[in-house]
Amino acid sequence: MTSKTPARAASRQPSDHYRQKWRWDRVVRGTHLINCWYQRNCAFNVFVKDGVAVREEQTGDYPQTNPSVPDFNPRGCQKGVCYADLTYNPGRVLSPLKRAGERGEGKWTRVTWDEAIADIANKIIDAARESGPETIVFDQNPTGVASYLAVSRFAGLLGATVLDVNLEVGDEQQGAAVTFGTPIACRSADDYFHSDLIFIWGGNPVYTQIPNYHFLAEARYNGARVVTISPDFSPSAVHADTWVTVKPGTDAALALGMAQVIIAGRLYNEGFVREQTDLPLLVRTDTRRFLRESDLRPRGADDVFYVFDTKTQRIAKAPKRSLRLGALVPALEGEFEVATKDGPVKVKPVFQALKERLDAEYTPEQAAALCGAHPSAIRELAEALARAKAASCVSGASLSKFYHGDLMMRAQILLFALCGQMGRPGAGYDTLPFLIIDSTMNLPGAASLSRWASLKSILPMLPAFLALRMKGFSPELAMYELGRRLTIRGGVNSVMVWYEHGGLKSVSGRSREWDPYLKRDVDDYLEEAWTKGWQPRPPAKAPKALFAAPGNSLRRVRGGHRLIEHLVPQLDLIVCIDTRLSSTALYADYVLPAAGSYEKCDVTDWYTPLSPFAHVTNPAIAPVGEAMAEWDIFARLVKAIERQAEARGLLTYKGADGKRRRFDNLARRFTYGGRLGEGDHEKVAQTVMEMSGNFGRLDWQEFRKKGHARFAGLGSHPANFGNATDIAPDETIVPHRWRVEKKTPWPTMTRRIQFYIDQPLYMELGEELPVHKDPPIAGGDYPLTMTGGHNRHSIHASFRLSRPMLELERGEPMLCMSVADAEARGIANGDLVLVRNDVGEFKVSAKVMPAVRPGQVILYHAWENYQFPDGMGHRNVIATPINPVEAAGGYFHIQATTAILQPGHNDRDTRVEVTKAQ
Numbered sequence: 001m002t003s004k005t006p007a008r009a010a011s012r013q014p015s016d017h018y019r020q021k022w023r024w025d026r027v028v029r030g031t032h033l034i035n036c037w038y039q040r041n042c043a044f045n046v047f048v049k050d051g052v053a054v055r056e057e058q059t060g061d062y063p064q065t066n067p068s069v070p071d072f073n074p075r076g077c078q079k080g081v082c083y084a085d086l087t088y089n090p091g092r093v094l095s096p097l098k099r100a101g102e103r104g105e106g107k108w109t110r111v112t113w114d115e116a117i118a119d120i121a122n123k124i125i126d127a128a129r130e131s132g133p134e135t136i137v138f139d140q141n142p143t144g145v146a147s148y149l150a151v152s153r154f155a156g157l158l159g160a161t162v163l164d165v166n167l168e169v170g171d172e173q174q175g176a177a178v179t180f181g182t183p184i185a186c187r188s189a190d191d192y193f194h195s196d197l198i199f200i201w202g203g204n205p206v207y208t209q210i211p212n213y214h215f216l217a218e219a220r221y222n223g224a225r226v227v228t229i230s231p232d233f234s235p236s237a238v239h240a241d242t243w244v245t246v247k248p249g250t251d252a253a254l255a256l257g258m259a260q261v262i263i264a265g266r267l268y269n270e271g272f273v274r275e276q277t278d279l280p281l282l283v284r285t286d287t288r289r290f291l292r293e294s295d296l297r298p299r300g301a302d303d304v305f306y307v308f309d310t311k312t313q314r315i316a317k318a319p320k321r322s323l324r325l326g327a328l329v330p331a332l333e334g335e336f337e338v339a340t341k342d343g344p345v346k347v348k349p350v351f352q353a354l355k356e357r358l359d360a361e362y363t364p365e366q367a368a369a370l371c372g373a374h375p376s377a378i379r380e381l382a383e384a385l386a387r388a389k390a391a392s393c394v395s396g397a398s399l400s401k402f403y404h405g406d407l408m409m410r411a412q413i414l415l416f417a418l419c420g421q422m423g424r425p426g427a428g429y430d431t432l433p434f435l436i437i438d439s440t441m442n443l444p445g446a447a448s449l450s451r452w453a454s455l456k457s458i459l460p461m462l463p464a465f466l467a468l469r470m471k472g473f474s475p476e477l478a479m480y481e482l483g484r485r486l487t488i489r490g491g492v493n494s495v496m497v498w499y500e501h502g503g504l505k506s507v508s509g510r511s512r513e514w515d516p517y518l519k520r521d522v523d524d525y526l527e528e529a530w531t532k533g534w535q536p537r538p539p540a541k542a543p544k545a546l547f548a549a550p551g552n553s554l555r556r557v558r559g560g561h562r563l564i565e566h567l568v569p570q571l572d573l574i575v576c577i578d579t580r581l582s583s584t585a586l587y588a589d590y591v592l593p594a595a596g597s598y599e600k601c602d603v604t605d606w607y608t609p610l611s612p613f614a615h616v617t618n619p620a621i622a623p624v625g626e627a628m629a630e631w632d633i634f635a636r637l638v639k640a641i642e643r644q645a646e647a648r649g650l651l652t653y654k655g656a657d658g659k660r661r662r663f664d665n666l667a668r669r670f671t672y673g674g675r676l677g678e679g680d681h682e683k684v685a686q687t688v689m690e691m692s693g694n695f696g697r698l699d700w701q702e703f704r705k706k707g708h709a710r711f712a713g714l715g716s717h718p719a720n721f722g723n724a725t726d727i728a729p730d731e732t733i734v735p736h737r738w739r740v741e742k743k744t745p746w747p748t749m750t751r752r753i754q755f756y757i758d759q760p761l762y763m764e765l766g767e768e769l770p771v772h773k774d775p776p777i778a779g780g781d782y783p784l785t786m787t788g789g790h791n792r793h794s795i796h797a798s799f800r801l802s803r804p805m806l807e808l809e810r811g812e813p814m815l816c817m818s819v820a821d822a823e824a825r826g827i828a829n830g831d832l833v834l835v836r837n838d839v840g841e842f843k844v845s846a847k848v849m850p851a852v853r854p855g856q857v858i859l860y861h862a863w864e865n866y867q868f869p870d871g872m873g874h875r876n877v878i879a880t881p882i883n884p885v886e887a888a889g890g891y892f893h894i895q896a897t898t899a900i901l902q903p904g905h906n907d908r909d910t911r912v913e914v915t916k917a918q
Contacts, residue, residue, distance in 0.1 A: 024049045028620035029059070029707035032083050033143045033597045033604060036795045038396065038433060039209045041604050041611070042075035043707040046084070046620040053084040053598050053621050059707060062613065066730045069190040070218045072611060077210035079794065082804040083597060087624060091580045091801040093593040094625025103568060103587045113626065113636070116590050121640035123573045124158070125650055125663065127544045133159035134656040135544040137497070139551030139584075141165065144602030144617075145437060146684035147630040151549045152444040154634045157669055159655040161539060164491030167904035168498070168557060170401035174886055175409025176431035177900045179754055181747030181893040182480065184722030186433035186609045187392070189215040191732035193222055194426025197388035200228040201412065202251065203396020206235040207792040212610050216394070227381065229254070231787070232816075232858060233851040244381065248785045248856055249402050249775030249909055250371035255411035256772060257367025257375075258382035260358035262418050263351075267386035269420030273332065275323050276739060277417050278750040279351035280307045280330035282315065282338070288768065289758040290750075291315070291347050295340045303892065305750055308336050308349065315347075320751050321472045323743040350756040354769055362772070370772055386419045390426030397432070398789065402908045403515070403776050403883050410755065410770040417753050423740025425732060433608030434722070438715030439691040440605055449672045449687060476738070480718045480747045493902045496538035498557060499882070503566030507559050507839055508905075511881035514776040517765065518884065525761070525884035526903070534889025535896050535903070545573040548584045549630070550594065552797060555583035555865055558880035558905050561840065561872050577633060580801060583865040593627040600629040601682035601704070603689055609723060609733045612711040614695065616685070616704055629681035636678055638667040721747075749892035759891040767885060775909040778879040780838035782911040784821065784857050786877070791860035800864055813868055814847040816858040817914065822848040825915060832869065832917040837910070840876035843869040843917050857914060877912055880905040 024047040031041045043059040058076035065071070086092075096116040101107030127136050138155045140162055142148045155162045166172055173183035189212040192198060198219060205213050217239070220226055228240035229251070237243040246254055262268050273279050282291040282305070293300035307330035309316045315338055316328055332351040337344050364375035385391050393416065399405040409431075416422055416429040443449075461482050468478035498504045512518045529535040546553070546567075554560050554568075560583075568574070568587055576585040577592045585591045598620040607614060623629075628636075645651055645663035655661045671677045676684050686700045694715040703709050713727050714720040724738040738744040745751035755769060762768050775785070790796075793805040800806075815833060827833055829848040834841060835857075844859070852858060859874045867873070886903045889895045896902045 021054070024054060028598075028618050029705065030056070030598055030617040030620055031604065031615035031707065032080055033147070033602055033617060034796070034798045035141065035143050036079070037208065037790070038205070038608060038610060039077065039211050039795075040607065041613075041615040042077070042080055042211055043613075043615055044076065044080060046598055048620050051621060053087055056081055056084055062708065063710070065188070065190050065732055069193045069732060070215060072190065072613075075211040075611065078808065079799050079802070079805060082802055085804055086799060086802050087596050087598060087621075089580070089801050089803075092624060093578065093580060093585075093591055094627070095593060096626065097591040099589045103574070103589075104564070106586060108591075113628070116592060117636055117640045118644065120573070120575055120590060121637060121644045123545065124641060125645055125648070127572060128158065128653045129650060131544045132541060132656055133653065133661070134161050134539060135541050136160040136547070137543040137545065138162045138547045138549055139165065139494070139553050140491075140549055141551050142549065142630060143604055144630075144685065145440060145605040145688040146602045146681050148440060148605045149443055149684055149688060150631040150634045153670060154638065156444055157666060159661055161543070162491040163494040163497065164899055165494045165551070165556075166899035167902050168494045170905050170907065171397045171432070172900045172902075172904045173397070173400045173409060173432050174901065174904070175399070175406035176413065178406065178757060178894055179410050179413050179748075180431070180722070181754070182722035183432040183900055184434045184719060185428075185735040186430045186723065186733075187428060187735055188612055188733035189610045191425060191734055192216055192219045192224075192392060194732065195219055195390050195392040196224050196426070197384060197391040198224055198226045199391070199393040200226065200230075200236045200240065201393055201395060202399040202408070203394050204230070204234050204236045204398075204789055205394050205396070206239060208396065208790045208795065209610070210792075225384070231853045231856050235792070244373050244377050245853060247372040248787055249404065250772065251399065251408040252404065252411040252770060253362065253367045253370035253772035254373055254378065255408070255415050256358060256362040256770065257364050257371070257378040258385065259411070259414055259418060260362045260367070261364060261379050261382035262386050262415070263355050263358060265383075267383065268418040270332070272420030272422075273351065273418060274330050275325055275743075276422070276753055278752045278754045278756055279354065280332055280349050281305045281318060281750060281752075281756070282308060282336070282347040283350055283353060283756065283758075285335070285346040285348060288763060290756070291338060293317070295342075295345075296338075297341055303749060307331070308334070308347075318750070320745065321474070323739065323745060323752070350769075354755070357769060357771075385415060385421065388419075388421065390424065391416070391419065391421045392426060393429045395430055398908070400904070401906050403778065403881060403906045404773050405906065405908075406883075406885065407767065407770055407773060411772075413753070414755055414770055417755075423734065423736040425734050428735055430735065432722075433610050434606065434719060435609055435612065435694070435711060435714070436606040436717050436719055437603070437614065437688060437692045437694055438717040438720070439688050439693070441717050443688060443691065446672075447669075449675055474744055476721050476724070477745060477747050479716070480721050482718065491898065492539060493536075494553075495903050495905055497543070498563065498567070500538045501542040501567060501570075502557070503562035504557075504559050504880070507562065507879050508882045510879065511776070511883065514778050514780075514879070514881055517773055520884075522882045522884055525887055526882070529887035529889060532890060535887050542570055543567065544571060546571055546575070548574070548576040548578065548582075548588070550576070550578040550582075552582045552584045554587060555797060555873070555875070558875050558878040558907050559839065560865075560875040577630065579627070582797065586866065592633060593625060594633070595623045595627045595629045599623040599627060601685055602629075603685050607711070609735070612727065612733060613708040614689075614711065615708050618704055631676070631681040631684050632678045635667075635671060635680075638670045642667050747893055754893075757891070757894070759888050759894055761885060761888040765885055776881060777911050778881050778909045779877060779911045782837050782913045784817075784855060784912050784914060786835070786857050786859060786874070786910040786912045787908045788859050788861050788874075791862055794862045797862040797864060800862055800867065810845065810847070813844050813859065813863040813873065815844045815914065816847045816849055816852050818852040818854045818856070819848055819850050820854045821857070821914070822846065827914070827916055833914050834917045835874065835877060835912050835914050837877050837879070837912045839879045842872055842874055842876045844874070846914075857912065878907045878910050880907060
């Protein structure tokens with residue numbers, strides 16, 4: 001029903017009051033430009049009456065991939081259907097605000113846009129000239145292509161530092177990166193319908209994938225068995241066929257116990273193991289390193305490896321340009337003698353070394369003692385995985401938030417590789433789900449909007465690309481290698497910035513105190529990594545200006561109170577560009593109101609294969625208050641910088657590279673020679689989409705009208721290549737098909753799924769093969785382990801001020817704890833408790849529930865600091881010790897890369913004590 005009837009005076013009849021809610025003037029297609037990660041995004045109809053967004057609902061018109069699988073309808077969740085409420089929330093920032101009191105005091109003065117922009121422009125000029133533009137730091141988390149281009153282009157032209165926060169939030173999935181060569185690989189959600197066994201292991205899709213979860217439920221109706229492995233009886237465990245509980249942080253032990261059963265029972269897929277993995281490659285028993293060509297002859301290559309051919313009974317080179325073995329039948333077991341240039345040595349396949357370790361340390365009984373699962377459960381799960389026609393795994397991003405999460409993930413991948421459960425419909429181990437619009441790679445640095453200029457920005461890569469192709473690299477591997485080298489969508493690892501300049505060294509540097517496996521201090525490992533060039537040194541200069549655009553460092557960062565204590569006092573300027581007053585905004589000098597999702601035209605910049613559709617939002621309403629779209633904000637800011645610089649006679653400054661830069665041509669360069677200026681936020685989004693190679697020939701107006709468009713291909717962005725598959729309109733997306741069907745090498749040193757890593761740091765720490773290590777006692781020797789996860793009612797902090805969402809839970813932060821632990825401490829449901837360790841403390845309400853495992857407490861994240869008693873949340877106790885293995889490098893595919901393979905933060909091993917608050 002639609003109506004164009006003007007609004008009438010309120011009727012006394014209840015029925016008329018009800019009907020008023022179902023009258024609107026127009027309907028506009030939109031989506032929500034928020035980071036809801038695995039479940040993003042969804043197409044919505046926005047209903048507008050008298051210029052006000054009164055409600056929204058899912059569109060429900062996604063196409064079915066093919067008749068053999070369910071369609072994607074409906075997509076949406078309870079958060080999406082109350083975004084209109086968030087649009088008019090009392091916490092919404094309506095005008096530019098200037099700090100009136102001390103930082104964090106909450107006193108503001110309303111100023112005009114011109115006043116705010118002029119003052120910010122002057123402070124940028126001062127910081128760039130006096131301290132260097134690299135001391136201007138951008139915590140950048142925009143989720144629209146125009147918003148992203150605005151921030152990244154401005155920061156790039158200025159020479160400022162853009163933070164890479166992926167490692168800080170713990171989404172780097174190091175275990176997948178070192179095993180597959182990339183952490184990125186994911187199927188479309190409808191492909192789960194082809195699975196007959198689905199593991200939910202390291203995730204909680206009932207909370208975090210609401211629009212996708214129906215595929216898992218429908219797969220069960222299709223005969224699939226769903227197994228949830230988690231410490232607590234999680235919401236996803238409730239809907240599973242089998243639940244296996246493990247001690248927090250011991251998943252590697254469970255996986256390795258299952259692997260022992262599979263190998264001992266000869267349940268593994270020999271063909272897949274020989275062809276796709278490094279398990280047949282030979283390792284020297286004396287040095288424990290791979291047998292390389294350089295061992296056999298002078299000037300031999302370091303990246304040529306060997307197998308023992310059972311047909312010829314001699315060693316043979318493992319193919320590099322293709323995974324096809326031809327006539328080779330590599331041995332998986334045995335020990336052999338090889339004549340090297342230095343004399344005879346004993347060698348054995350990696351598979352043999354793995355088998356020996358599993359038999360010695362990880363029988364089901366030994367694994368059960370480590371992880372808490374019953375030996376019979378370990379055996380049954382192993383046999384089920386080996387015998388499944390198509391087994392898949394919903395991993396989520398939880399495991400990389402454990403200190404030893406890389407070992408857990410390596411062990412899980414080992415299981416799926418042993419059983420050949422990869423590269424075909426319904427089968428595979430999903431890691432980081434990621435698809436990005438490829439033109440976001442070139443446009444930030446392009447001189448103009450011509451296709452030639454866009455191509456010109458990447459021409460310097462051409463000689464290196466051709467050189468790699470001459471060395472035998474596949475086009476995909478060559479592009480991925482270049483992506484590693486150039487860190488195309490890069491930034492500075494925020495973990496190291498906060499470590500050096502944010503006060504976190506005093507906490508994150510205490511790893512040796514809490515991790516019994518370490519023989520050296522973290523700073524020793526880091527200095528080695530920096531000296532050897534494995535990792536980039538953190539910036540020497542402390543930040544002087546921080547732009548949260550938008551970002552929320554003071555809530556997000558583990559140990560964030562130390563940023564308030566150490567970082568904030570040394571900053572001359574803090575600017576927050578956001579729709580609301582976040583924890584970071586409360587400490588800002590200026591808060592600039594950004595337009596919300598229904599107030600501008602933009603396209604979400606990155607997606608996941610789970611739902612392979614790009615989404616556009618249209619301006620359903622005028623910006624609330626004085627809110628402004630991000631491109632328009634920065635287009636206005638560059639003009640102000642030019643004016644102020646000219647007025648002050650300060651036209652140039654020195655960049656971090658020592659070269660002179662200019663202020664007086666900043667606006668011309670930012671606007672691509674004036675083609676995209678203030679007021680062109682939509683035009684920017686259109687330009688990005690039309691220059692993208694992910695969608696074929698995209699009709700912009702049709703896209704806006706429909707609200708979504710299906711990805712037609714991976715495009716040219718190297719990050720997308722990790723999925724290693726073609727995208728066809730009538731097929732589900734299956735990762736790694738290139739490897740299995742086309743025999744395309746994996747982007748690792750061995751060109752195979754690599755389980756053996758003979759990088760020096762891995763060998764020193766005893767992690768050359770996947771192993772179990774006990775979790776560190778991060779924060780001190782306390783009896784409870786505090787874990788967490790994405791909250792069902794917010795995912796991130798965007799909806800923490802939404803009244804409808806708060807009313808669906810207790811409306812305040814709560815610590816979930818077991819009945820046994822609560823009773824032992826005299827704590828009743830709803831009591832205010834004190835959570836403490838050697839790092840800090842915070843107060844929170846207790847939620848006593850039988851679903852929580854004794855010894856574990858859970859605090860779902862994203863609450864703002866000011867929503868806790870005393871104004872500081874659970875980040876206050878998270879120690880986030882640096883795991884030095886993450887500083888490894890100099891090893892082909894293990895080297896510092898954007899968003900991965902650098903030291904990251906973790907939080908799931910935090911040890912605490914909980915007592916009743918006084």
